[in-house]
Amino acid sequence: MTILVTGATGTVGTQVVAQLARRGADIRALVRDPAKAKLPAGVAVAQGEMLDVDSMRAALAGVDTLFLLNAVVPDEFTQALVTLNLAREAGIGRIVYLSVIHSDVYADVPHFAGKHAVERMIEQTGLHATVLRPAYFMNNDVGVKDAVFGHGVYPMPVGDRGLAMVDVRDIGEIAALALLKRARAPAPLPFERFNLVGPDLLTGGAIAGIWSDVLGRPVVHAGNDTAAFEQTLRRFAPAWMAYDMRKMADRFQSDGMVPEAGDVERLTGMLGRPLRSYRDLAREVVAGG
Known part of the structure; x- marks a missing residue:
């Protein structure tokens, strides 16, 4: 039973690998540069990229279960289809x-x-x-702590409809549980889909x-000026x-990210504990300086 994790060194992938390793899974991590990969002991490394068909074939050889995570890049869709x-x-x-x-919806x-x-x-x-x-990763907001701490301003245009922000550590644990459920089942399980949300609508x-x-x-x-938000991001990211x-962010304003009935209860049941809240994260950020 070998699980291939793509995006293994990223924000979510790191959490997935850690949770799988904690549960004794046989893990293979897809990475571009093995020399830079910081992975738990015992995790096998497959060097490759999702658009490199030969390297992906090698990475998938002998694998039973796949965790597919794509970064937000221009060819994300093609990467996913090739890999699948x-x-x-x-x-x-x-x-x-x-x-x-x-x-x-978006x-x-x-x-x-x-x-x-x-x-x-x-499907x-x-x-x-x-x-x-x-939903939106609440941990993204660690990146705006200088504005919060230094200027007393929360700058993200998240709107007034509400976002059920989720902690990436909860995402990683739930993903690991879903992978192990499929990997350990005596036969492939039916298709399923569900939301990953936090406990509060913010x-x-x-x-x-x-x-x-x-x-x-x-x-x-700071308000909900999405045009200004775009111009700020262009200082740090491609246009x-x-x-x-x-x-x-425009869809945050019009639609929000609202959970479906039963989402929180389902996730709490899977984890056997409450979901992490934004207040929990804020306290951690403040405690860590």
Whole structure:
């Protein structure tokens, strides 16, 4: 029983590998540069990239279960289809795919629309898979702590409809549990899909309020100007990515990221504990400076 983890050294992949290793799984991690990969002891390394067909065939050889995670890149959709087709050719019938919540709703957001197309491919080709649909990663907000700490401003245009932000550590643990459930089943399990969310529906004002409470001083929300958000991102990211993120923020305003009935209860039951909250994360960030 070997599980191949793509994106193994990224934000979510690192958590998935750690959770699988903690449970004694036989793990193979797909990495571009093995010399730079920091992985738990005992994790096998497969060097390759998802658009390199030969390296992917080698990485998938002898694998029973696949965790497919794609970074937000221009060719994300092609990467996913190539990998899934190669997995099918290799006879791999146990797959967990990391999509995104409301991939079918945010139809004008490039990386959401791409993930929804991958979901359709999985269903239409009859692959036995669990599709995980996480909401916005609350851990992304660690990157704006300088604005919060130094200027008393929460800058993200998350809107007023509410986002059920989820902690990446919960995503990693749930993904590991889903992988092991499929890997250990006597036969491939049916297709399933469910959301990964946090315990609270958060607006920009609510998040600013949490930071105010945790820091003991006022923090205000900067507002929901998505055009300004795009221009800020262009200082650090390619123009196409900044625009993609701006379109996502536009949908935050119009639709939010609202869980379905029973989402929180299902995830709590899987984990056997409460989901991590944004307040928990804020306290950790403050404690760590």
